[in-house]
Amino acid sequence: MKKYKADVVVIGAGAGGLAAALEVKKAKLDVLIVERAKELGGITLQCIHNGFGLKEFEEELTGPEYIQRFINQVIDLKIPYLLDSMVIEITKEKKVYAVNNNEGLIEVEAKAVVLAMGCRERTRGAINIPGFRPAGIFTAGQAQRFVNIEGYLPGSTYVILGSGDIGMIMARRLTWEGCKVKAVVEILPYVSGLLRNQVQCLEDYDIPLITNYTVTKIHGKERIKGVTISKVDRNFDRIIGSDKFIECDTLLLSVGLIPENELTLQAGAELSDNGGPIIDENLETTIEGIFACGNVLQVHDLVDMVTNEAKRAGLNAVEYINGRYGKELKKKDIIKCIPGENVNYIKPDIINKRDLSEEIIFTFRVRYPDRRVQIQFKDENNNVIYKKKKIYVIPSEMIELNLNLEETKIDPTCKSITVEVIPRPEVLIEEE
Amino acid sequence: MSESSASVVKVIRCIVCPTGCQIQAISKGSDIVFEGYTCKRGLEYAEQEYYEPKRILTTTIRVENGFLPLLPVRTDKPILKEKLDEALSEIAKTVVSAPIVMGDILIENILGLESNVIASRNLTQK
Numbered sequence: 001m002k003k004y005k006a007d008v009v010v011i012g013a014g015a016g017g018l019a020a021a022l023e024v025k026k027a028k029l030d031v032l033i034v035e036r037a038k039e040l041g042g043i044t045l046q047c048i049h050n051g052f053g054l055k056e057f058e059e060e061l062t063g064p065e066y067i068q069r070f071i072n073q074v075i076d077l078k079i080p081y082l083l084d085s086m087v088i089e090i091t092k093e094k095k096v097y098a099v100n101n102n103e104g105l106i107e108v109e110a111k112a113v114v115l116a117m118g119c120r121e122r123t124r125g126a127i128n129i130p131g132f133r134p135a136g137i138f139t140a141g142q143a144q145r146f147v148n149i150e151g152y153l154p155g156s157t158y159v160i161l162g163s164g165d166i167g168m169i170m171a172r173r174l175t176w177e178g179c180k181v182k183a184v185v186e187i188l189p190y191v192s193g194l195l196r197n198q199v200q201c202l203e204d205y206d207i208p209l210i211t212n213y214t215v216t217k218i219h220g221k222e223r224i225k226g227v228t229i230s231k232v233d234r235n236f237d238r239i240i241g242s243d244k245f246i247e248c249d250t251l252l253l254s255v256g257l258i259p260e261n262e263l264t265l266q267a268g269a270e271l272s273d274n275g276g277p278i279i280d281e282n283l284e285t286t287i288e289g290i291f292a293c294g295n296v297l298q299v300h301d302l303v304d305m306v307t308n309e310a311k312r313a314g315l316n317a318v319e320y321i322n323g324r325y326g327k328e329l330k331k332k333d334i335i336k337c338i339p340g341e342n343v344n345y346i347k348p349d350i351i352n353k354r355d356l357s358e359e360i361i362f363t364f365r366v367r368y369p370d371r372r373v374q375i376q377f378k379d380e381n382n383n384v385i386y387k388k389k390k391i392y393v394i395p396s397e398m399i400e401l402n403l404n405l406e407e408t409k410i411d412p413t414c415k416s417i418t419v420e421v422i423p424r425p426e427v428l429i430e431e432e
Numbered sequence: 433m434s435e436s437s438a439s440v441v442k443v444i445r446c447i448v449c450p451t452g453c454q455i456q457a458i459s460k461g462s463d464i465v466f467e468g469y470t471c472k473r474g475l476e477y478a479e480q481e482y483y484e485p486k487r488i489l490t491t492t493i494r495v496e497n498g499f500l501p502l503l504p505v506r507t508d509k510p511i512l513k514e515k516l517d518e519a520l521s522e523i524a525k526t527v528v529s530a531p532i533v534m535g536d537i538l539i540e541n542i543l544g545l546e547s548n549v550i551a552s553r554n555l556t557q558k
Contacts, residue, residue: 039499041553048504048552049490062490064504064553068534071554148492151501176491176520196447200487203445204513392451 002103006032006080008317009096009110011087011263014042015303016116016294016310018070023314024114025077029321032108033074033081034098040074040081041067042118043141044303046148049169051196055304066303082106090115090267092287111325112289112317115264115277116310119257119295121166127255131218134225140166140254144173153177155250159227160184161215165193165301165396167254172201181207182246185229187214187236190369192256193396194301215251216243224251257299264292274298274345280334281348281360282316283309289325291317298347298363301398305363312361340378340420342366344395351405353412362401366421369394374424375401379414393421444481446474457482486510489519493538493549497557498530504552505538511545519543530557 008024010017013035024031039045044052047063054060057069074081085100096108121139138146138154144166146152156179160167163186171181184202189211191198202209210229216238217228231242259276269285270278276297277285284291293313294306333353337346346364370393377386385408393399410417442457446469455468455478464482469475480486488510492502511519519542528538532555539549 045553048492048506050488050506060488062504062506062552065506065534068553148504149500149502151492151494176516195445195452199445199447 001105001107004032004082004106004108006030006108006110007321008032008112008114008314009034009094009108010114010116010314011090011096012042012116012118012294012296013037013040013081013083014116014118014294015044015067015070015306016118016296016313017042017114018067018074019307019310020114020116020291020293020314020317021079022070022073022077023311024318025079027315027318029318031079032110033079034085034087034096034108035081035083036086038084040071040083046141046145047169047303048148049173052303055302056307063303070307087117087263090263090290092268094289111321112291114310114313114317115285115290115292115296116294116313117260117263117296119259119299122253122256122258124253127253129215129218132221134218134220134223136220136224136250137218138250138252140164140170140252143250143252144170147173147177153179154252155248156180157182157248158250158252159215159229159246159248160252160254161227162186162254162256163188163191163193163198163209163211164254164256165197167252168193168197168201170252170254171207172205175205175207181205182248183208183210183229185213185215186211187232188212190394191396213242213244214238218251219245224249227251257295259296259299261296264290264296272345272349273339274347276347278349279347280350280352281355281358282319282352283313283348284316284320289317289320291320298345298398301396305398305400335414336416337362338416338418339364340418342368342370342373342393342421343419346419356410356412357404357406359402359404362403362419364399364419365395365397366393366399367395370421370423372424373421375399376420376422377403377408378418378420379411380416380418381411381414383411385410385417389424390421442482444478446477448473448477485513487513487516489516489549490552491520491523493523494527495532495555496527496529498532499556499558503528503530503532503538503555505549506552507542507545507547508550509547511542511547515543515545519545519549523549530555 007029008031010021010033044063044067052066085098087098089097098106158181215227216230219226226247230238291313293310335351344365375388438460444455446453490506536551537548
């Protein structure tokens with residue numbers, strides 16, 4: 001068995017993995033990147049549209065341009081990487097096992113691990129659409145790879161289920177390639193993706209967006225011939241008599257992304273309800289020395305935010321190796337972060353009290369859109385320790401807050417804080 | 433011209449921020465006025481969208497002898513929205529050769545629109 005050693009091993013060479021690895025290298029520690037694809041860059045390579053880099057580089061780039069800048073740095077700094085190498089196991093002892101065609105089984109012995117495996121798409125199976133299993137059903141990202149990298153068109157007439165960003169961007173992309181997109185169908189009463197994509201990818205090309213509807217039947221046996229869409233009620237149950245048939249030869253699913261955490265679970269780390277690992281304010285999982293960043297932790301709106309989080313993960317791995325590594329652990333004295341009203345999830349999941357004097361970056365999403373709200377943090381005794389007004393919240397836009405909890409006069413003996421997004425009290429009064 | 437002759441000629445959904453204001457372009461006599469915006473950037477966006485909507489075009493171009501069959505490309509400046517289709521046809525007719533470096537100009541001054549089609553990534557040979 002081929003053996004490698006590194007201070008830090010990074011799993012995944014997408015936006016997260018590359019940014020984390022660069023930070024480790026800049027701190028003069030040894031880092032090794034393990035990537036399952038045939039080249040560095042990850043999913044950003046297939047996102048050929050623009051809109052990337054406004055935060056990181058203060059200019060608007062396409063996905064490939066954004067990631068090429070990181071790939072170039074990795075090559076310039078001579079950071080070693082293994083391509084075409086599938087990680088099959090990560091242990092608590094920070095040993096990583098991978099396989100590839102040239103070397104067979106590989107063992108990497110490291111002091112710290114950064115998980116940057118990204119996410120995958122929800123499929124038809126995950127949302128239960130009845131019908132046969134004809135050809136012509138793809139996830140939107142899979143179609144994106146075919147069209148933008150491999151040079152194949154999956155079909156000619158399309159229905160897209162789900163109004164996530166990838167689905168809307170693919171609607172425009174396919175229109176540009178001469179295909180017909182009949183409709184984008186969304187089960188919710190509002191668009192799941194960014195407004196910008198709704199306007200520039202759908203409205204610009206008169207592609208109908210049908211909200212409160214979902215696909216209830218797939219027609220065709222060998223190849224898909226069309227779909228039945230039906231209106232749904234508040235509980236997402238089909239409303240009888242609302243069925244409409246749409247002819248198409250391809251159905252794309254853009255119905256959400258799931259952090260890809262099989263390796264994380266197998267290593268023994270705990271996951272939270274959002275599908276990502278439970279982490280503390282240092283992005284450290286429940287296994288000491290294993291850190292997580294990017295879409296494997298939480299699905300981000302913007303790659304720039306992935307980069308930012310990954311830099312922190314890289315720096316924290318360095319700090320761990322230079323500080324706590326190999327020392328006896330003190331029992332963790334922690335505060336739990338709990339998602340409350342209209343909060344879907346919150347990161348970090350736990351906060352070590354030893355870090356209360358430092359600024360903590362909180363990221364979370366709301367469950368449903370709302371206007372004129374108040375974000376508030378409460379302890380378990382209902383003492384509001386922080387509040388902030390916000391004009392508009394929507395599930396597709398992640399909220400980020402940098403907070404020094406000590407400055408909020410948090411009770412240091414508290415055991416949990418709950419984060420809520422509630423209507424502003426004065427709005428309630430106005431409406432009475 | 434009296435006020436009563438005002439009519440909405442276009443509704444523009446602002447994409448500057450998530451608020452998504454509906455901005456109306458209203459014809460008042462020979463003038464166009466904008467209503468419904470709530471910030472300066474919104475007004476600028478509406479004016480641009482009304483008078484001269486432009487987009488950065490991002491697509492792929494065929495590659496000979498490359499590690500991949502396609503290369504992602506974009507225009508280095510926004511081009512007129514009404515010219516996007518024509519530009520796409522022009523790019524579809526073109527085949528380039530690897531190796532390619534990000535930023536390489538693949539089509540100069542496409543359709544005379546004062547914008548170049550450039551490579552979005554490096555691409556090595558097969």
